[in-house]
Amino acid sequence: MIKILKYSIYDLMRSRWTYVYFAFFLLFTFSLLLLSSDLSRVIISMMNVVLILCPLIATMFGVMYFYNSREFTELLLAQPIKRISIFWGQYLGLASSLSISLLLGIGIPFTFYGLFYSAEILDFLILLINGVALTFIFSGLAFFIALKNENRIRGFGLAIIAWLFFAVIYDGIFLLLLMFFREYPLEQFSLFATLLNPIDLSRILLLLKLDISALMGFSGAVFRQFLGTTLGMLVAGFVLMFWIGLPLWGIRSTALRKDF
Amino acid sequence: MITISNLFKSYGRQKILKGIDLDFNKRGCITAILGPNGSGKTTLIKSILGMVLPEKGKILVDGKSIKGQCAYRSQIDYLPQIAQFPGNLHVQELINMIKDLREGQTSEARLIELFDLQPFLNKKLRTLSGGTKQKVNLTLALMYDSPIVILDEPTSGLDPIALTRLKALIREEKERGKFILLTTHIMSFVEEIADEIVFLLDGNIYFRGSKKELKTQFQEEQLEKAIANILLGEKKKNNIKVPFKAINGKHIRRQKPALKI
Numbered sequence: 001m002i003k004i005l006k007y008s009i010y011d012l013m014r015s016r017w018t019y020v021y022f023a024f025f026l027l028f029t030f031s032l033l034l035l036s037s038d039l040s041r042v043i044i045s046m047m048n049v050v051l052i053l054c055p056l057i058a059t060m061f062g063v064m065y066f067y068n069s070r071e072f073t074e075l076l077l078a079q080p081i082k083r084i085s086i087f088w089g090q091y092l093g094l095a096s097s098l099s100i101s102l103l104l105g106i107g108i109p110f111t112f113y114g115l116f117y118s119a120e121i122l123d124f125l126i127l128l129i130n131g132v133a134l135t136f137i138f139s140g141l142a143f144f145i146a147l148k149n150e151n152r153i154r155g156f157g158l159a160i161i162a163w164l165f166f167a168v169i170y171d172g173i174f175l176l177l178l179m180f181f182r183e184y185p186l187e188q189f190s191l192f193a194t195l196l197n198p199i200d201l202s203r204i205l206l207l208l209k210l211d212i213s214a215l216m217g218f219s220g221a222v223f224r225q226f227l228g229t230t231l232g233m234l235v236a237g238f239v240l241m242f243w244i245g246l247p248l249w250g251i252r253s254t255a256l257r258k259d260f
Numbered sequence: 261m262i263t264i265s266n267l268f269k270s271y272g273r274q275k276i277l278k279g280i281d282l283d284f285n286k287r288g289c290i291t292a293i294l295g296p297n298g299s300g301k302t303t304l305i306k307s308i309l310g311m312v313l314p315e316k317g318k319i320l321v322d323g324k325s326i327k328g329q330c331a332y333r334s335q336i337d338y339l340p341q342i343a344q345f346p347g348n349l350h351v352q353e354l355i356n357m358i359k360d361l362r363e364g365q366t367s368e369a370r371l372i373e374l375f376d377l378q379p380f381l382n383k384k385l386r387t388l389s390g391g392t393k394q395k396v397n398l399t400l401a402l403m404y405d406s407p408i409v410i411l412d413e414p415t416s417g418l419d420p421i422a423l424t425r426l427k428a429l430i431r432e433e434k435e436r437g438k439f440i441l442l443t444t445h446i447m448s449f450v451e452e453i454a455d456e457i458v459f460l461l462d463g464n465i466y467f468r469g470s471k472k473e474l475k476t477q478f479q480e481e482q483l484e485k486a487i488a489n490i491l492l493g494e495k496k497k498n499n500i501k502v503p504f505k506a507i508n509g510k511h512i513r514r515q516k517p518a519l520k521i
Contacts, residue, residue, distance in 0.1 A: 007349070007357050014348035071344030075400070077311050078338035079362050080330050259271070260311040 001085035001092075004076070008093020012065070018101050021057055025105025033113050039120040040210075043127055046106065047206050050131040051199055052167055055138040058098055059163040062142025065094050067152050074260050087147070087255045088248070095139045099132045106131070126209045130202040133240050137198045138163065140247030147254045170197045195235075198243040205236045261285050261408060261439055262308060267317035269303055276300045277307070277314070278463035287407070290430065290440045292450045295460035296491060301443040302341060304460065305410055308441075309338055321408075334364065337404050341412040343397035347386030351377065351396055354385060358400050368403040374425050375399060391417040398426065402433070409433060411442040415449055427453055447484035459490065466490065 012018050028049065032042045069090065076086045106128065115121055142159045149155035174193055178186055194200045267280040277300045284291060293301045306312040308319060310326050310333065318325060321332045345354055355368050372378055375395035380388060388396065394417040401411070414430075415423055430453055434440055444450060450457065450471075457474055459467040467474060467490070471483055480486040 003357075003361055007346070007360075010353075011346040011348045069346060071340065071342050072346055074311065074340050075338075075345075075397075076361070078309050078333060078336070078340065079358070080332070080334040081361060082330050257313065259313055260306065 001089040004081070004086055004089025005093045005096070008090050009097050012093060012097035013100075017061070018097055021098065022101035022105045025102060026108060029106050029109040033109050037113065039110070039113065039115065039118050040123065042110075043120060043123050044210060047127055047130075047203070047210075050102075050106075050127060051134070051203055051206075054098075054102065054131045054134040055167060055199060056163050058095070058135045058138035059142045059159045061098060062091075062094060062139040063146045063156050063159045065090070066143055066146035067155065077260055083255055084252055087143070087251050091140060091143045091248070091251060094143070095136045098135045098139065102131050102135060103128060123206075123209055126206055130205055133244060134198060134202055137240075137243045137247065140244065140251065144247045144250040144254065147251060147258065166197050166199050171200065174200075195239045198240060201236050201240055201243070205233065205240070208232050208236070261287070261322060262441075263318075263320040263323075264304075264308070265318050267304070267307060267314050267319065269300075269307065269312060269314045276303045276463055280304060280317070280460075280463075280465060282458065282465065282468075284439055284441065286456075287437045287439055288434055289456060290434050290442065290454050291456040291458060292454035293441065293443045293458045293460060294450065294487065295466075299460040300463050301460055302412060305338075305412055305441070305443065308410065309333065309336065334362065334404075335406050336408045336410060337401050337406045339397060339401035339411040339414055341416075343390075343393040345385040345393070345396070347384060349385055350382050351385060351388070352381040354396065355400065355403070358403075362404065364404050364406075366403040367405070368399055371399040371403055371429075374429065375422055391419055391422070394418055395422060402429065407438055409438050409440045411440065413444055414442060415444055415446055447482075447487060451483045459487070461490070 029042070029046065032045055033039075036042060073086060073090070077083065110124060115124055141162055145159045145162060146155045149158060174190075174197075177193075178190065181189075194204060262282070262284040264280055264282040267277050268275075269277040276298075280300075282304075293304065295301050303312055307314050308321070308326075310330070318327075320326070321335060324332065326332055349357070359366055359368075372381070375398065377392070377395055377399060380392055380396075385393070385396070398414065402409070409430075411430075414426060418426060427449075430440060430442075434455075442454070454471065456470055457467065458465060459474075467477070469477075475481065475483065475486050478486040478489045480489060
């Protein structure tokens with residue numbers, strides 16, 4: 001697996017899209033820092049970009065990379081290598097190279113603006129951890145969807161719908177339900193519903209840390225109220241790990257039963 | 261070497277392999293698997309490699325079941341039908357990668373020279389033409405010294421020089437005692453190179469024997485015409501049920517043929 005991972009990263013590190021992704025974050029972060037040198041504010045702005053963009057790019061890259069390397073995967077499958085090593089290696093290669101682009105793209109500008117001497121370093125680290133976790137979750141989901149669907153257009157469509165669902169539709173439904181059933185006690189439901197969406201969960205992790213939950217919608221406030229900072233962090237972190245594991249388990253069970 | 265018994269495979273409702281029994285145990289032999297499109301040639305090959313998982317039946321390589329195994333593939337060199345590689349890697353890097361992934365002695369230098377790949381070694385794979393990619397594909401497949409060689413459409417996209425060299429190479433490998441299994445639609449290639457023919461039709465083995473036996477049985481001088489006769493004959497009696505057919509001294513089970521050319 002490590003060898004497949006190594007070559008996947010090697011291949012992706014030469015892809016122009018990896019650099020476009022890196023350059024986008026670099027320019028965007030630099031622009032925000034130029035507009036406001038208050039690191040805390042920039043971290044909050046970056047949070048919104050990271051929460052939407054990381055899942056979207058990971059989803060698109062995941063599907064594209066899987067379909068583009070389909071024939072090469074067949075060549076690898078004919079080698080004396082375990083099936084699962086090939087898919088996990090490719091998935092980790094993709095998620096890692098996207099994460100490296102993200103880390104460097106955001107990390108370099110912040111370093112220039114004196115991050116290491118500021119009090120916001122922990123908030124910044126939470127932002128990066130969330131970005132990386134979302135990249136891993138959504139590239140895993142995309143890999144799983146692509147593995148399940150031979151038809152590329154269908155696979156692409158489903159992956160985009162999955163992203164749209166978690167990034168936009170889910171919150172819409174969530175808020176509608178809260179509105180319709182506002183007469184009832186909804187605290188436990190809200191908490192549970194929040195855990196089911198990794199983007200909401202990342203948002204909460206950041207909000208709890210940044211202490212601006214009141215500004216960022218209902219789900220964040222609920223989470224803060226019920227779990228408190230330390231416990232909330234632990235639960236959210238644990239569920240986020242579960243979210244990373246879920247597509248990996250899906251990839252494993254599908255890959256072991258699939259014909260190539 | 262390879263024993264296949266009662267192999268069944270279907271994709272959804274479409275039944276591809278309907279109880280294939282085959283036994284390959286001759287070293288120094290080139291066997292061509294022929295059949296119309298969709299007859300199950302690639303599925304059969306991929307089943308041997310463990311890429312396609314059969315619903316029923318057993319495949320043994322060197323006497324051991326391949327189910328859930330991967331180490332046995334070090335005994336097999338495989339050339340896939342479509343050559344598509346990671347576009348951002350160089351040819352040399354790709355060769356190094358496969359060498360890194362699979363242990364064993366390699367002879368890539370000889371193949372690079374044979375297919376004139378030297379000028380392309382430092383080029384990115386996505387910039388290569390179809391024929392050159394196929395040469396890289398052949399180099400990757402044949403650089404190991406495995407006793408079993410499986411080639412799926414080895415001639416596609418090759419220029420006449422490379423084709424001649426490939427034929428010589430395949431013969432050479434045969435002389436060295438390897439078992440070579442190939443599929444192709446080019447009958448002249450089969451005529452020239454194959455020792456034995458397995459003809460698949462509608463998921464069953466329709467014929468197994470030498471080129472001579474095939475020609476004699478279908479009373480044709482040329483292999484291409486003999487094959488065409490099988491296909492045309494089958495088309496005519498499309499709905500006639502022929503449960504058993506005696507070929508080459510063996511009874512080969514055959515179900516209702518439903519041939520589309």
